Amino acid sequence: MTSPNRPRSFQEVILRLQNYWAGQGCAILQPYDMEVGAGTFHPATTLRALGSKPWAAAYVQPSRRPTDGRYGENPNRLQHYYQYQVIIKPSPASLQELYLGSLRAIGLDPMIHDVRFVEDDWESPTLGAWGLGWEVWCDGMEVSQFTYFQQVGGHDCRPVSGELTYGLERLAMYVLGVEHVMDMPFNDPDAAIPLSYGDVFRQTEQEYSRWNFDQADTDTLFRHFEDAEAECARILGADETDSAGRRIPMAHPAYDQCIKASHVFNLLDARGVISVTERQAYIGRVRALAKACADLFVTTDAAGAQA
C-alpha cells in the first residue's frame, strides 16, 4: 500500500473514481436530492435499469441507514455514509475488467493485492428487485458489490444492467491505511486547512444517532409514511394526459414518494416501533409502490417505450 500512486485523502479517492468512470464514458451524475438507504434507490439506477434504452451513469450517493448509527464512536459504522454507484445498460462484456481498472485508479494494484469475486446475490425486498453477482474482496475485505440486475420493480430487466457499488468510507480507509473512519483525511492532509472525516461528520453522527434512536417523533413518522403512500398512489392514479392534452405520466414524482416512504420506514425501524411481523407488511407496502412506479415508468420515453 506504499505505492506512489496512492491517494492522499477521502476526496481524492472519490475524484479518481469520478475521473475513471467519466473516462469510460459514464455520465457523471450528482447525488439524488432525497434521503435514501443506498445508491440503488437513485432513479438513475432503479428506474433506468428498466426498459430498453441504453444507459451509463456514475455518481456518489449519500446514504442513510439510521440503525447503523453509533454516535461516531464505532470505527466502521455510520448512519450517514457515501456510496459510489456505477450503472451500465446493457452490461458490457468487459465489466469486470473495467471494474478492476477502477481499483487500479485508486491505487489498489491487483498484482500485489488479492482481489476476488465471491458469490453474493443481491436482493432488495423493498424495490422488488434482485440480481446475481459477487461481493468483491480485496485482501479479505469486501470493497464492492457487483450485480447483474435481473428484475427491478417486478419487471425482468431486458437488457440487463451491470451495477457496481463501492462503500466509499471503507474502501478509502483501506486505501489510506486508516483505522478509524473519523481519523481519515477528508481533504489533502497538507492543505492549509486540513480536515478529517471527523471534522466534517463527527457532530452530525452524534446528532442524528440521538434523533434516529431516541427523538424522531414516531407519530409524525407514521403519518409521513401514510401520506407518502397515499400521494404515491394518487400520482400514479392521475390521468396521464394533462389539461393541454399532452401525455405526461408522472413516474418520477410518484417514485419520490416511494423513496420517502422507504426512508420513513427505516427511521421507524431504528426507533424500534415496528415489530417483526409488521416489518414484513411495511416492506410489502413499499414494494407495492416501487412496483407501481416501475409499471408506469416502463410506458415512458426514458424506458424506450414507443409512443
Next chain:
Amino acid sequence: MPDLLIELFSEEIPARMQSRARADLKRLITDGLVEGGLTYASAGTFSTPRRLVLAIEGLTAHSPTTREERKGPRVDAPEKALEGFLRSAGLTRDQLEKRDDKKGQVWFATIEKPGRPAAEIVAEVLESAIRNFPWPKSMRWGDGPLRWVRPLHSILCILTDETGASVVPLTVEGITAGDTARGHRFMSPEPFAVSGYEDYAAKLRRARVMLDQDEREAAIRQEADSLAFARGWEIVPDDGLMSEVAGLVEWPVPLMGVIEERFLDLPPEVLQTSMKEHQKFFSARNPKTGRIEGFVTVANIETADDGATILAGNQRVLAARLSDAAFFWENDLRDAKAGMEEWAEGLKSVTFHGQLGSQADRITRIAALARKIAPLVGADPDQAEQAAQLAKLDLRSAMVGEFPELQGIMGRYYAKAAGHADAVADAARDHYSPLGPSDAVPSAPVSVAVALADKIDMLTGFWAIDEKPTGSKDPFALRRAALGVIRLVLVNHLRFNLLNTIQQGTRLVQQQRFLAAVEDTGADYEKAAAVLGVSADTLKDSKNAIRRDLLSAEEEEVERQKLYEMMPAVEAAAQKLFAADADLLAFLHDRLKVHLRDQGIRHDIIDAVLAQPGNDDLVQVVNRATALNEMLKTEDGLNLTQGLKRAGNILAQAEGKDGVEYSFGADPKFAETGEERALFTALDTAEPAIRGAMEAEDFPAAMTAIAGLRAPIDAFFEAVQVNTDNQIVRRNRLNLLSRIREAGRQIADFTRIEG
C-alpha cells in the same frame, strides 16, 4: 479414436455450485453423445472459479450406420397407399423389395441411415447442454437471451486425434467455439491455443491455473499443515470450508497469520466461526494451550512481496471483526453475570409463532415439561427446570445475534459465567441435539430432559394449532423434531409411555392459551372467557391452578392431579386435543418406521408390533421388532408366519359364518389324530414360555418359544381337516386354532406381516 476437450469459460462461478456443475456437465454431455450413437472410454471433469471443463478419452469418430427394415403395403394395394409409404420412408419405388408374406406379396423398404461424424454430434449435444444447464440459479447479461450462472465468455471445444486437433464448429448466441484458453486473471491473462487435454492442463499450469480441484485441495492442505507445523500448531480440519476455498482460487497460495494476543481469550468457537464465516480462514490451534492462536488464509495470487500486503490486509480485517466479537463477548458476559434477566425479558417480545406465543412463553412450557420429564430420565427436576429456563436465553445475546450458529454454545458459556452447575450449563449447548440422523445424541440426564421437552413442545404446539408437515412442506422442521425425540429415547434406552408426556405437553399449551387470554384482555375475565368459549367463573378458578402448575416448581405429582381437577375448562380443552395427540403419536411411529427401515427392519414388521398395546414405549417397540425381524429371517419363522396366518384365516371364516368367536375350551380328549394331540402338548409348553418371556421382555426367548410351534402346526395342517362334519370335533379344532392365534397375538399382529 479422438479425444474431446470442452472448457466453458465464464465469470466467477459460486464455489458451492461447482461440484454439482461438474457432475451435470459430465452427465449431459456423455448421455447426449451416447444417445447420438457414440461411445467413449473415459470422462473426467474439472472446475475452477472461472471454468467448467470436461475431457473425454477414446470417443468414436462416427456414429455407426444404421439399417431399418420397414414393412409397407401389399403389392396389390391401391397406388395411394404405396405413395404414402414411399414418402414416409424417403425412398423411390425401385429401392423397394417384394417379399412373400402370409397374406401375399408385400413391399419392403430398407432404410439406411449413414453414421454422423463425432463433431456434428458433439456440437449439438454441447449446445443443448449449455442452453439447458440445470444451474440452481442462472442469469442473463448484456442484451443476449442466453442464461448461465454468470456471463459466459468463451467456449473451447476441440476433438484431437493422430492428425491433430480440430475445433468443433459451434456458435451459441454469438459465442463461437475455439481452441484458445486463458490463464490466471492477473498472473497470466494472455490467451493461448491448445491441442488436447494434456497440452491444455500443462499450459494452464504454466499460466498459473491448477485445473483439478482435488489437487488444489491437496495443495492447500499440505501447505497449510506445513505452515502450522513450523509454529508447532495444527490446522482445525473443516472439509466444507476446504472445498469452498478450493472453489474460490485458481492458484492457491496459503498464508499464515497470528491472532493478536488481545483476542485469544475469546471462546475458540467464536474465533473459529468469525474467521470461517466472514473471511473463510482456517483456524490453527496450539496443542499446548488448546487455544486457536493463528489462521491460514488462501490467496489466489503470488505477489512480488510474497503475500505481505495481502496478509497485512487480511490481518486488519480480522482485527476489526474480532474487535466486534470481543465487544459482544464482554457485554454478554456482563449481562450473564447479572443473571440474564434482561435477556429473559427480551424474549417476551420475540414471537415464536402467532398462535403459540412468544419465545418466553415457549420457555415457560419447556421448563414445566422438562420438570415432568426429569424423573423419567433420571434427572433432578429442579435442575431440569432451571436448565430449560436458561437454555435459550442466549438468543438475546449480542454474539448469537451476530452468529446465529453459535446458539447454545454461547448459552453454555453464559450459564457457566452466571455460576450455574455444569449439568445445567451443558443443557444449553446440548438441548438442540440431535439435529440430524447422524448427529450425536446427548446422554446427560438434564440435557436429555430439556432436549425432549424442547422437541415435544414443538410437536404438541404445532399439532394443537394444526400446522403439521405435509408432503415436502415442513417449515418448522417437525420431522426433525420427531426424529430427535425417537433418537433421544432409543439411544438412552428411556422407558416411559410417550403418549402420557405428549399429553402433558398439550395440556401446557392449553394452560398457556388460557393464561394468555386473561393477560391479553387485561384480566377482563368476561372478555377472556368469551375468546376461549368458556364461562368467566371457570376461568377465574382455573387461573390460579394454572399458575401453580405452569410456573411453580413446588407441587408433587399428586398435587398436580388435584390442580387439573381445579381447572376443568382447561382440562376439557386439553382432552379435546388428545385426539390430535394420537395423531402425533402416529406421526412419531411413521418417523420410527423410516428410522428403523434405514437399520434394515421391514415396515410390515414394525406395523405388526405397533398394532400391539404399549406402542408408545418406543424402546420396547424396537426390541420387539428387532427380535421379530431376526426370527423371520429363519425358515421356522417364515413357515410359522404362514401357519399362524392360515389358522387366523380359517378362524375368521368360521367365526364369520357361525357368528361366534372361538376362543375357549379346546379339549385334548376330542383330538382324533396324533398330530392334533402333539399340537396340544406343544401349546401347553409354548404358552407359558411365551407369556413368561414377554413379561420379562426377553423377546428373543419369546420368539424361540413360538418358533417351536412351527413343526406341530405344519404337521397339524398336513394331517387334519379342521372343517369336518362332526360338529364337536370341528368346534374343538377351531378352539385349538384360537390358542395358536392367541400365542401369536402375545407377540405381534402376524396378519400384518407380508409374504
